[in-house]
Amino acid sequence: MGPYDRCQRAKERLMITTTITSSLREALEDLGITPQSDAINLEQPANKEHGDWSSNIAMVTAKNAGRAPRELATEIANKINADLPDGVENVTVAGPGFINFTLAPLWLHNVLLEILNQGVEQFGRTDLGEGKKVNVEFVSANPTGPLHAGHARGACYGDAVANILGAVGFNVEREFYVNDRGIQVSLFADSLLARQSGDQVPENGYGGEYVEQWAQKMPHGLSQEEALSWGCEYAKEDQRQTLESIGIVFDTWFSERSMVDSDAIENTIADLGEAKATYEKDGASWLQSSQYGDDKDRVLIKSDGEFTYLTPDIAYHRDKFNRSDSLINVWGADHHGYVARMKAAMEALGHDPDELTVAITQLVKLVRGGEEVRLSKRHGEIIELREIIEEIGPDATRFMYLLQSVDTKQTFDLDLAASKVMENPVFYVQMAHARLRSIQSKAETLQMWPFPIEHSDLSLLVHQREMDLLRTLFNFTDVVQLSERELAPHKIATWLRELATSVHGFYHDCYVVGDGVSQELTSARLQLVESARIGLVSGLDLLGVEAPNSM
RNA sequence: GCCCCCGUAGCUCAGCUGGAUAGAGCAACGGACUUCUAAUCCGUAGGUCGCAGGUUCGACUCCUGCCGGGGGCGCCA
Numbered sequence: 001m002g003p004y005d006r007c008q009r010a011k012e013r014l015m016i017t018t019t020i021t022s023s024l025r026e027a028l029e030d031l032g033i034t035p036q037s038d039a040i041n042l043e044q045p046a047n048k049e050h051g052d053w054s055s056n057i058a059m060v061t062a063k064n065a066g067r068a069p070r071e072l073a074t075e076i077a078n079k080i081n082a083d084l085p086d087g088v089e090n091v092t093v094a095g096p097g098f099i100n101f102t103l104a105p106l107w108l109h110n111v112l113l114e115i116l117n118q119g120v121e122q123f124g125r126t127d128l129g130e131g132k133k134v135n136v137e138f139v140s141a142n143p144t145g146p147l148h149a150g151h152a153r154g155a156c157y158g159d160a161v162a163n164i165l166g167a168v169g170f171n172v173e174r175e176f177y178v179n180d181r182g183i184q185v186s187l188f189a190d191s192l193l194a195r196q197s198g199d200q201v202p203e204n205g206y207g208g209e210y211v212e213q214w215a216q217k218m219p220h221g222l223s224q225e226e227a228l229s230w231g232c233e234y235a236k237e238d239q240r241q242t243l244e245s246i247g248i249v250f251d252t253w254f255s256e257r258s259m260v261d262s263d264a265i266e267n268t269i270a271d272l273g274e275a276k277a278t279y280e281k282d283g284a285s286w287l288q289s290s291q292y293g294d295d296k297d298r299v300l301i302k303s304d305g306e307f308t309y310l311t312p313d314i315a316y317h318r319d320k321f322n323r324s325d326s327l328i329n330v331w332g333a334d335h336h337g338y339v340a341r342m343k344a345a346m347e348a349l350g351h352d353p354d355e356l357t358v359a360i361t362q363l364v365k366l367v368r369g370g371e372e373v374r375l376s377k378r379h380g381e382i383i384e385l386r387e388i389i390e391e392i393g394p395d396a397t398r399f400m401y402l403l404q405s406v407d408t409k410q411t412f413d414l415d416l417a418a419s420k421v422m423e424n425p426v427f428y429v430q431m432a433h434a435r436l437r438s439i440q441s442k443a444e445t446l447q448m449w450p451f452p453i454e455h456s457d458l459s460l461l462v463h464q465r466e467m468d469l470l471r472t473l474f475n476f477t478d479v480v481q482l483s484e485r486e487l488a489p490h491k492i493a494t495w496l497r498e499l500a501t502s503v504h505g506f507y508h509d510c511y512v513v514g515d516g517v518s519q520e521l522t523s524a525r526l527q528l529v530e531s532a533r534i535g536l537v538s539g540l541d542l543l544g545v546e547a548p549n550s551m
Numbered sequence: 552g553c554c555c556c557c558g559u560a561g562c563u564c565a566g567c568u569g570g571a572u573a574g575a576g577c578a579a580c581g582g583a584c585u586u587c588u589a590a591u592c593c594g595u596a597g598g599u600c601g602c603a604g605g606u607u608c609g610a611c612u613c614c615u616g617c618c619g620g621g622g623g624c625g626c627c628a
Contacts, residue, residue: 043567045570045571046571046572047572054570054571056570059570094571095570096570096571096608096609098570183627183628184628284626286626295624298626300626301626303626332622333556333622333623334623335623336554336555336623336624337623337624338623360622362557362621365621403564403565404564405564406556407556407557408558409556423576423577424590425576431588431590431591432591434588434590435587435588435591436587439587443587475567478567482567490564490565494564497575498565501575501576504591504592505591507592508583508589508591508593511586511587512587513586513587514586517586550588551588551590
């Protein structure tokens with residue numbers, strides 16, 4: 001156990017805030033005030049002039065204590081200033097009553113040590129999920145054609161969410177639900193067969209160009225059932241390959257049809273009946289979803305004896321619940337109305353509806369040549385996901401889709417994304433990494449790197465750029481947790497852009513290897529370079545984006 | 552009519568469990584390379600945070616009601 005043991009570092013990190021918090025608590029007690037809540041809030045001020053850490057405790061407790069906030073803050077600050085804790089340089093009062101703490105740069109140097117010690121395998125990762133099993137279902141496109149642009153956002157989002165959940169300690173399963181049963185795949189099979197014999201596709205059939213191409217590859221003389229199997233398998237494989245080309249690999253491809261053989265659907269209907277959650281009306285079988293928070297009741301079995309779309313899906317979600325502690329579904333905005341009924345069904349079956357989270361992704365508006373690209377399946381005017389990936393590359397595809405909150409509808413300019421110009425943020429971030437690697441390889445050539453951290457004097461790192469870099473890096477763990485809590489990978493993307501900005505600034509102002517830089521400073525900066533590199537790799541990794549060594 | 556998302560700089564968007572003077576990128580203008588990638592950096596300009604109330608010491612953030620845009624409300628999938 002050396003001086004740079006990871007656990008010790010983690011404690012030291014906590015020590016900073018713990019020390020400040022307890023000094024605040026002591027001061028309050030001295031003044032005879034008990035804080036309303038037991039938690040004393042600390043935050044990092046946006047403005048650096050306000051110190052490294054700030055507390056609003058005086059403003060929060062002032063009213064209850066019958067004191068003026070600013071006056072109370074001053075008394076607290078005076079008490080702490082009279083006996084400064086280790087690592088705190090001074091305490092001041094500002095604004096309406098903030099108590100601001102300025103720390104010795106040491107605390108940021110400890111951050112650096114912590115990052116180097118953790119490396120890309122550990123940095124930002126925690127075990128908050130306690131290994132609980134989470135199933136993330138996303139994409140789940142119908143096996144009736146290639147993936148198109150409309151699937152892309154959910155695909156990139158779902159995979160990034162799964163990465164983030166894994167990073168905070170959940171046991172994640174990525175799952176794709178294949179709707180290989182029902183009217184759509186029947187029509188698809190009919191369309192393939194029709195095209196193969198040179199006939200028109202049937203009413204409501206699939207008229208895309210790909211149907212023609214696929215039909216030619218299909219073996220002749222297949223029955224409708226065989227054509228269906230062949231078509232679904234072909235489509236699934238096509239989709240799988242496209243997803244794999246942007247690094248998305250599913251653990252499970254769950255076949256809807258498999259539930260017919262296993263009687264899972266029938267059993268589910270029976271169990272809903274036993275739970276007294278169904279009834280017959282007008283020759284149909286209904287789910288009493290309105291008893292469980294839905295707007296109205298929903299049909300499970302139509303009067304013609306067919307299941308509705310909902311019914312196998314209920315059986316499917318139940319199956320997932322039996323395999324996982326909690327479920328996350330990624331659905332498009334057009335399926336929003338579906339959430340309440342699915343939760344209702346799960347509750348009726350005795351599952352906790354709160355363990356099912358449905359993330360809704362808003363639509364993406366594709367723009368090309370300054371005009372919106374209309375997607376029309378009927379006319380076969382679809383933009384395949386494959387085309388987008390080929391145009392702009394896997395990294396740009398993923399990064400662009402993950403740049404924004406899925407709560408907002410996104411405008412995706414294909415021309416801009418396709419053109420390999422500086423506007424593309426992924427280049428900015430990847431370039432930051434390439435530059436750091438460039439510094440390292442130069443140092444490697446000169447046999448100056450790797451260099452043992454024990455022999456580096458980190459106290460030489462005092463430049464504003466260096467401090468900025470470390471401050472940004474420090475936030476990563478919190479950003480990861482926040483993005484997990486809100487299922488918001490775009491927060492990682494935002495943080496990466498911030499970090500890249502810090503890196504470029506540092507690169508510009510702080511020369512690392514060369515004449516005019518002392519060997520001591522070089523070695524200290526090389527440690528910083530490595531910590532920043534770990535940050536970039538860690539963040540990009542969560543988004544599934546490569547960190548190239550050169551560009 | 553009901554439900555969900557959005558409305559922040561000219562454009563595309565950030566803004567954490569409410570905090571201090573609302574931030575980036577692009578576009579515009581002006582600067583910076585004898586050294587590790589100028590795909591970079593620095594500066595200037597640009598805002599009634601859709602509107603109106605409410606809660607609070609404090610609201611872009613929370614609550615209510617409007618306005619505007621998108622999506623959804625099937626015995627379709």
